[in-house]
Amino acid sequence: MKFVLPAAALAMVALLAAWPSLNSPQSARVSADAGQSEMLKPRYFSLDEHNQPFSLVAAKADKSADQPDIVLLDDPQAEMTETTGTWVTMRSDKGWYNQNTGILLMRGNVHVLRDDGNEFTTSEAEADIRKGNAWGDKAVTGQGPQGEINAIGFRMTDRGKNVVFLNQSKAEVQAAERPGSKKP
Template identity: 40%
Template sequence: MMAAADHGGPVRPGPLRAADGAPRPRRGQRHGSGYSRFVRLMKVGLMGIAVLLVVLVAIWPQLQTVEEEFRVKFASLKGASVDQIEMINARYFGTDEKNRPYAVTAARAVELPEDRVQLDNPKADMTLEDGWVMLNGDTGIYDKTGKTLLLTGNVNVFQDEGNEFHTSTATIDVEAGDATGDEPVQGAGSFGWFTGEGFELTDKGKRFKVTGKSKLVLTGVEAQEGR
């Protein structure tokens, strides 16, 4: 015989079971452990941010002082504090009183006192009334105020007519288009060749004069006309 059900009190539902009979967790218990871990991580993260803010507030005045210190030091630098002002592939351009252009170029330029510039491999190009003249050397000193260029070491002078001469020093007035030198000079052109103890290039480069003890050998038209 089957026993009758006891209806003396409320019936409590038993745990839910899966198909295989194993009890299943209630809905509220599925993510309990993951949520607790998230809460703990958030607490740690917020505490770390709070500590970082406290540290920044504490050291901020020191950071501002250091920044201001650097700013003052850089602002107080003067020209005398810099050893050299150097320029690569330097270019200086100008025009003479007749608006004819000239240029002084160099592979390297170093600023010197009294508005002068030391040049490596300098070259001066000057446009004349009916041609041009170019001078170069190993080194040079360019006076930006007086517009003069002192060339030293393997100085070469080339004219558009095909004349050229070589010496060891030359002083050039780049605005006037004139040049002079008092060291031994030698050169050649369509007329022949010459040697001398110095030279003068005047009248905007039109006239060339060999100074001191000199020698001229005519091999071109002038020599034939003199026969």
């Protein structure tokens, strides 16, 4: 009796503790959404054929249901860098990235910033982030250390080193200071 009674009491307590799990049906602990795949804060980093880095990050990415090669992006930001360290960054409200071609279509508050302080905005632009080129045919406003620019379209090559503004461009340029000269 000395051992049987405490063992029976212990078995009763264990049965009372396990009773809720014995009565309720098993529920799945992990559930999967059968809908479209979504990634939060995706990051894509790679090198081009000349070993120059480029990256594409976003707040959210969704796979397009009807076009499997297209990734829909919220707040995308692409950065194209040279091996020398110079860079250009492009960001916008929305983006569509084609995984096969490497072309990124950006729409809504497209902002382009270069490492030398020059920047401009437009409503829509496309970029081949693998090759470091970008272009657009919408109104462009920009500013930098030498002044301001207004244009209708741009072409950017060589990872932002060369930018050409198109169609009725208007620039207000400040004269650059010559080395060794003093400002009045």
